[in-house]
Amino acid sequence: MTKTVPCGNELHKFLIWDTAGQERFHSLAPMYYRGSAAAVIVYDITKQDSFHTLKKWVKELKEHGPENIVMAIAGNKCDLSDIREVPLKDAKEYAESIGAIVVETSAKNAINIEELFQGISRKIPPLDPHENGNNGAMKLGKQTTQTSRRCC
């Protein structure tokens, strides 16, 4: 799917791949994160286990992902914060330790999704205008520049 995010006087167009998180699909993940400018790693704030799994994905991205990949951590299901198992403080401390963005989201109630992508947009360095095809991306716009970035 695609998502266009305003960022300053630019529009950033993200091409987004949703990778299956289950272990049995693990071997497919590199196909998605290779060549991506950003990765959103999602955990469930109501499940401590999912936070441990997230750390494994971060390790994998650091070891095998693109060198300058922007990492964003999304603590999903923030609409269920009354049954949370993962304190936001823990997620913030971890995100800081790996230089990632962190935000709590609700896919159900569309909370903080825009903020998540805006945060990623701000961290992705500008494309070199002389270089076409960087990260599979190219300049698409004219006056308000629209750039196309891969994200998984």
Ligand SMILES: Nc1nc2c(ncn2[C@@H]2O[C@H](COP(=O)(O)OP(=O)(O)OP(=O)(O)O)[C@@H](O)[C@H]2O)c(=O)[nH]1
């Ligand atoms: N309350 C609540 N439920 C959610 C939210 N996001 C997803 N769900 C529910 O959580 C369940 C799993 O959602 P999926 O989107 O299949 O999760 P996933 O991690 O993408 O699953 P895989 O792609 O199979 O790894 C579904 O029942 C969703 O309705 C949310 O923000 N809040």
